[in-house]
Amino acid sequence: MVENKITWKNFVLGLVHEFCDEIGKRTFTLREFYSACEGDIRKFSPKNHHPFDKVRQQLQFLRNDGLIQFLDGRGTYTLLGVDLLRGEVEDEKILEVNKRSPEKREYLIETYARNRGWVKEAKDKFGFACLYPECSNAFKKPDKTPYIEVHHIISLHDGGEDAIWNLAVVCAHHHKMAHFADLFTKRRVNGILADSVARCLESH
Ligand SMILES: [Zn+2]
Ligand SMILES: [Zn+2]
Numbered sequence: 380m381v382e383n384k385i386t387w388k389n390f391v392l393g394l395v396h397e398f399c400d401e402i403g404k405r406t407f408t409l410r411e412f413y414s415a416c417e418g419d420i421r422k423f424s425p426k427n428h429h430p431f432d433k434v435r436q437q438l439q440f441l442r443n444d445g446l447i448q449f450l451d452g453r454g455t456y457t458l459l460g461v462d463l464l465r466g467e468v469e470d471e472k473i474l475e476v477n478k479r480s481p482e483k484r485e486y487l488i489e490t491y492a493r494n495r496g497w498v499k500e501a502k503d504k505f506g507f508a509c510l511y512p513e514c515s516n517a518f519k520k521p522d523k524t525p526y527i528e529v530h531h532i533i534s535l536h537d538g539g540e541d542a543i544w545n546l547a548v549v550c551a552h553h554h555k556m557a558h559f560a561d562l563f564t565k566r567r568v569n570g571i572l573a574d575s576v577a578r579c580l581e582s583h
Contacts, residue, residue: 390423391437392446399458403496404541409435409454448538457540481536486558490528497541501529501548509550510575516550528554532573544580547572
């Protein structure tokens with residue numbers, strides 16, 4: 380045995396992070412993950428005859444540690460505790476400044492996120508009008524496209540995922556409320572947004 384050898388668990392966790400960075404989202408299936416990383420996995424332990432089972436077992440350990448979450452019984456996982464994947468924001472310097480305030484950081488990540496992955500999905504599905512009922516805070520940017528922000532109803536920080544049912548499109552005002560109002564108001568706003576999202580998804 381070599382001392383200081385990286386453990387299977389840490390190896391798999393590192394791979395999951397790299398993989399999520401690569402695909403630009405936190406939710407993935409075991410099959411996707413395994414087929415993308417099989418080469419690295421076999422190289423890590425050439426003598427292991429059941430690398431697929433070994434990886435699945437390590438994902439279970441990571442779940443027990445609260446680092447990933449199982450979304451169903453059929454091999455869909457979400458990486459937890461990572462609010463920023465490579466390439467998700469335009470201005471990383473702004474985020475550096477706010478490392479100590481998770482809520483503010485999360486708001487800025489959402490506000491400065493690029494038009495990819497979950498941001499694009501939410502805009503495609505919900506359009507560009509704030510989902511808060513009767514809201515008319517819309518305005519257009521200089522290029523004439525409507526300004527809208529994307530919000531995670533359960534924050535990534537609290538283990539929410541970038542799945543469509545957890546995303547809302549909101550104006551800047553209601554987005555700020557959802558993050559920075561008093562606890563009671565925050566819960567109310569997020570509850571109302573969750574209802575709007577559910578209604579939208581039903582009617583599609
Ligand atoms: Zn938000
Ligand atoms: Zn609004």
